[in-house]
Amino acid sequence: MRYYIIAGEASGDLHASNLMRELKKLDPDAKFRCWGGDKMQSEGAELVRHYRDLAFMGFTEVLMNLRAILRNIQFCKQDILEWKPDVLILVDYPGFNLRIAAFAKQHKIRIHYYISPQVWAWKQSRVEKIKRDVDRMFVILPFEKDFYQKFGMKVDFVGHPLLDALSQVQANLPAKDAWLKQHELDQRPVIALLPGSRKQEISIMLPLMLSITEQFPEYQFVIAGAPSLPREFYDQLLRGSSVKMIPGETYTILSFAHAALVTSGTATLETALFRVPEVVCYKGGKLSYYIARSLVKVPYISLVNLVMNREVVKELIQQELNSANLARELHFILDKDKRMIMQKDYAGLEQKLGGQGASAKTAAEMWNDIRGLKES
8 A cells, every 4th residue: 555644743753654654564565655854765655855945933933934934835745646645644743744735635635634623622524624635533532532522523532642752762762871871970969850852842942941951950950952953053042051962862961861851742732641740841932932822722831731721830931930939840740749749640641542552553554444445
């Protein structure tokens, strides 16, 4: 079978690559063409565009790059027609993927959507477009099935693929002492800094995170660097700071971390699944933030709190995100008793996410669907 897959972010690249691995077990003749990243390419996909060239954050940045976005959409449409896939697999990334879905539907291409756009948070009008254009929707958060059901749409809850990805990482971790030595770190407990994956958000978040490091001399801070960004970019923000930046090893850093400061997004869930106490941070441009705030329909910004439907981790948003509050909340999660409560909640979170096997389950559902159509 011929699979055309579109993922526009690092997390999509990760989950799509694991899906590809499972599809190959079922379909040894599988051929993949993709918009994604290094992980998808390493699984054998022909990479059309890298996600680092597609990631535009916030309303203002999207407007500034609208011409490039429209060019990419037009190129993608033409590329799909020329390649003639048996199925188009869309991975999150709704602003781009929903436009492609509408086009593919017109050309009678089978469409599977893996990892739902966050339509439950905002832009619920998109549900009607999904219902019209998508043949099968595979969701990874437990509350999403009930959400879609309210709109008369049946979707498949397959569990969260992060549980698969993290189990693979934990099975292949380096020895801690050797890892610390390799990166010239000492024996103090590690506090992970996860400032995001895009230049715009890192430029805002990282200086704030760095502003409190000297208040915690008994700990060492380590930045989880985005592998797609040059070291020089981080060096400009560090400006002589002794804090280490390690690119491309976020999961290893979290495996050895005692606590973490995390920019909102998938990383908040990843941190929780490593059982690392965290403070969730978000600060964006004023215009983008106030537009988003007027549209968002959920009480929390972190996936941890959304899945648990209560505040498990502290969220510092916009004006609340400052050095004083950040230091106070970090002190809070370093307390032994507070850590135990949070880690107990994390265990409940993992149960709600459905356990391991999401990638294999999704691949099986997709393969059976496509094969059934071919045989009918």
